[in-house]
Amino acid sequence: MEPELALLLYTYSVVFDTPTILPPQRSHDHAFPLLEGSQPVKVKPYKYSHNQKEEIEKLVNNMLV
Numbered sequence: 001m002e003p004e005l006a007l008l009l010y011t012y013s014v015v016f017d018t019p020t021i022l023p024p025q026r027s028h029d030h031a032f033p034l035l036e037g038s039q040p041v042k043v044k045p046y047k048y049s050h051n052q053k054e055e056i057e058k059l060v061n062n063m064l065v
Contacts (some may be wrong), residue, residue: 009016017024048056
């Protein structure tokens with residue numbers, strides 16, 4: 001492992017700890033302020049063409065690795 005990467009991982013090891021509770025406790029909480037009276041967006045998923053679906057699955061799998 002590169003020394004710079006090892007130092008970075010060591011310095012911020014708390015960030016990379018496996019959480020024991022969800023959500024993990026952090027020094028800052030984040031929120032998404034919504035307009036008063038607004039509702040979450042709720043739409044039905046729509047179908048993709050076979051080619052698009054394959055590409056989406058590849059992209060999602062790459063992001064999960």
